[in-house]
Amino acid sequence: MQHTLVYHHPTIAEISMAAFSENICKLKEHAPRASMLAVIKTNAYGHGVVPMGEAAVASGAERLGVTTVEEGVMLREHGLLVPIHILSSIVPEQAEVAITYDLTISVSSVTLAKRLSDEAIHQAKIAIVHLKVDTGLHRFGVEPKQITSFCKTTYHLPNLEWEGIYTHFSRADDGDWEQTEKEFALFQQTVIQLQQSGYHFPLQHAGGSSITLERKDMHLDMVRPGVALFGYTPDIRQEKKLSLKPVMTLKSRLLQVREIPPGTPVGYSGSYVSSSVEKIAVVPIGHGDGYKRALSNKGEMLVRGKRAKIIGTISLDQTLINVTDISDVKEGDEVVLLGEQGKERIGAREIAKWAGSNIDEILASLTERIPRKYIEN
Ligand SMILES: *Cc1c(COP(=O)(O)O)cnc(C)c1O
Numbered sequence: 001m002q003h004t005l006v007y008h009h010p011t012i013a014e015i016s017m018a019a020f021s022e023n024i025c026k027l028k029e030h031a032p033r034a035s036m037l038a039v040i041k042t043n044a045y046g047h048g049v050v051p052m053g054e055a056a057v058a059s060g061a062e063r064l065g066v067t068t069v070e071e072g073v074m075l076r077e078h079g080l081l082v083p084i085h086i087l088s089s090i091v092p093e094q095a096e097v098a099i100t101y102d103l104t105i106s107v108s109s110v111t112l113a114k115r116l117s118d119e120a121i122h123q124a125k126i127a128i129v130h131l132k133v134d135t136g137l138h139r140f141g142v143e144p145k146q147i148t149s150f151c152k153t154t155y156h157l158p159n160l161e162w163e164g165i166y167t168h169f170s171r172a173d174d175g176d177w178e179q180t181e182k183e184f185a186l187f188q189q190t191v192i193q194l195q196q197s198g199y200h201f202p203l204q205h206a207g208g209s210s211i212t213l214e215r216k217d218m219h220l221d222m223v224r225p226g227v228a229l230f231g232y233t234p235d236i237r238q239e240k241k242l243s244l245k246p247v248m249t250l251k252s253r254l255l256q257v258r259e260i261p262p263g264t265p266v267g268y269s270g271s272y273v274s275s276s277v278e279k280i281a282v283v284p285i286g287h288g289d290g291y292k293r294a295l296s297n298k299g300e301m302l303v304r305g306k307r308a309k310i311i312g313t314i315s316l317d318q319t320l321i322n323v324t325d326i327s328d329v330k331e332g333d334e335v336v337l338l339g340e341q342g343k344e345r346i347g348a349r350e351i352a353k354w355a356g357s358n359i360d361e362i363l364a365s366l367t368e369r370i371p372r373k374y375i376e377n
Contacts, residue, residue: 267312305342
């Protein structure tokens with residue numbers, strides 16, 4: 001069930017549309033010769049796929065990228081007309097809906113290529129496809145060694161338009177340029193080899209946020225930033241490349257504040273025990289909302305501009321914090337879990353570190369149950 005804002009659920013994610021738009025503009029300026037495919041997969045990294053898709057296009061993104069057909073369909077049903085790429089693969093049974101909704105499909109399977117061709121003939125349409133090359137991630141993609149024979153079987157299938165060819169690097173986020181350059185070179189050789197055999201792909205693309213930020217020489221025809229749109233760079237070293245603004249602020253309110261004597265176990269299994277008289281508070285968010293259980297006894301939140309530690313084991317719907325050292329804390333006070341309060345700030349990178357996770361997971365895990373409030377400026 002999704003809470004809506006009218007019910008006053010105290011935990012909400014505020015989404016700054018101004019920050020998002022600014023990030024897109026900065027990234028576009030940073031990649032002036034490439035077009036932009038804004039990657040808004042996984043519910044736009046937790047920000048809401050439809051509003052972020054609309055905003056991305058309004059801010060100049062030429063294309064959108066998702067990973068499920070459902071997200072693609074949702075964007076179309078909300079009137080978005082730009083090319084929408086499905087960046088992972090689909091199963092043949094999804095060919096029909098993908099073509100009905102004019103989604104751009106990534107292809108690395110002969111079975112899928114044939115099914116798309118059959119379905120496109122059936123619908124009297126042209127299916128737009130991009131060939132995915134595996135240059136080292138070893139996830140989806142055709143291996144360069146087999147790609148010519150792959151094209152022999154699939155390139156001339158009727159009603160398919162091979163609009164593009166692309167790869168996705170395995171270690172660009174880590175800054176492993178030796179490996180990334182190897183993968184890039186392999187990609188370029190593959191494209192040339194295919195051209196020489198008469199297989200042409202007008203749009204060539206390779207990089208996500210890391211490449212957009214750090215390697216202009218690898219932008220090719222199009223860049224595919226994801227997490228950077230939402231104000232975060234995949235690695236901390238990239239923060240000085242471009243000043244991006246975090247788009248999401250996650251906040252809640254204290255539901256209860258109380259004092260406990262020394263030696264009081266707190267929460268399930270008593271994984272925290274107070275060492276003196278302590279003041280604790282309940283925040284209505286839990287791992288059922290996607291607020292990681294791994295933050296138990298590790299994470300922090302902001303109350304009255306100060307940091308309060310998470311104590312005890314996070315439950316499905318509630319998290320306890322220690323507010324002993326913060327004066328005047330009252331029931332109903334605002335708590336910031338992600339974002340700024342007073343002079344303090346907690347970013348997704350910091351939360352990821354506490355949880356032993358990464359920024360993508362921290363943002364994308366936040367469930368639909370948390371209402372999103374879109375702030376226009
Ligand atoms: C997720 C994804 C991206 C975006 O990655 P970021 O590191 O978030 O920029 C780009 N391309 C493909 C194929 C992806 O799956």
